Amino acid sequence: MTKRTFLAAPLLALLTAGLHAAPADEAMSRLRGAVNEVLGIATKASSKSTLAVSVTPVLRKHISFETMTRRAVGPGWNSFKPDEKAKATQLFSSLVVRTYANKFTPGEQPRVDYKTATSPAAGRVDVPTTLLYQGSRYSVTYRMEQAGGWLITDVVIEGVSMIANYRSQLDSVFKKGGAPAVLTSLQQSVSKQS
C-alpha cells in the first residue's frame, strides 16, 4: 500500500504539473494568434476610421466585451435593465475600439515581445508583453479568462488597468445619475472619438 502511494505520488505530481502548464501555453498561443490577426488588418488599413471598422469583428472574437463592460461599470451594473446592459456593452466596445484605433498611425508596425505567462488562479492567465511602437517601449499585460475559449478581459498598460480606470470614472457617474447617466457619458465619449 505504502509502496503504491510512493510510486503514485511522482506520477500525480507530473500529471498536475502538466495540467498547470497547459492553460498558460494555450492562452498564450491564442493571444499570439489574435495579435497577429489584428496587426495583419492594421497594416492594410488606410486610415484610422477604416481600421476601427475592419478590426471590430476580429476583436469581438478575442475580447470578452460583455465581461469588460460589466466590470468597468462596477457595482451599479446589477441595477441596469437588460436593454440598458445591451446598450452599454455596445457603446463600451465601440469606445474601446475607437480609442485604441485613434492611437494607431497607419503604416507603422509595432513589435510585440511575449514574456512568460503566469496563471494566478484557475481559468485565469496573465500574459506580459513589451510593445515597441514608434520608438517607444511600453509594458502591456493581457489578462485572459477561460470562457469557452480564452478571451481577453483586461489590458494593463504601464501598470494601469483599463478596467480599473474606466470603473473609477463610470462608478462616479453612476452614483450621480444612475444607468441613464452612464449611457449618456458613454455615448458622448464615443461621438467625441469619431
Add this chain to the structure above:
Amino acid sequence: MKHSSLELLTGLFAALGIAAVAWLTLKLGAGTLVSGDTMVIEARFDNAGGLSAGGSVLISGVPVGRVEAIRVDPADFSAIVSLRVKSDLKLSSDTMASIKTTGLIGDKFIALSPGAEEVFLKAGDRIIDTESSVDLESLIGKMAFGSVDKTAEPESEKPSAPLP
C-alpha cells in the same frame, strides 16, 4: 507633608504622559485599528514597492481595514499582501485592488473598488485583478530622457527611408 503630595502629583503627571505616548505609538504603529468582526483576504501584486504592514485599505476613501502582512510567493515571485478587512463588507469576486499614493510622494495605501459579480469574497480568498504601484520615477525618466530606441533614430528621421 505638603512637599510629598506635590512630588506624588508630578510623578502621576509624568506617568500619564508616558501612557499617552505609549498609546499613540501603538495606535500609529498599527495603523487605523479596525473594530468589529474582521476577516483576512489576500491580494496578488506584481510589485508592492513602498507598501508596508499597517497601511490603510480604503473603499471610496473610507478606511475599511489595514495591511496585515506582505510576503513573496515563492512560485512566481509575486507579492502576496494579506488584508484585514471588516467581515460585513460584501466584496464581489471581481473587486480590484490598487496600490495608490497619498499625494505625490506620500504613504502607499490599498484602494479597493468593488465590481459587479454577485459572488462575494470569503476569508482567505485572493484578489487577482490588481494594479501595482506605478513606478513614477521610471515614468518620469521615460518622459525626460526618452526611450533607448528613440535616441538611435534622429539621424534617419528627415529622409524617412522606408523600412525594409
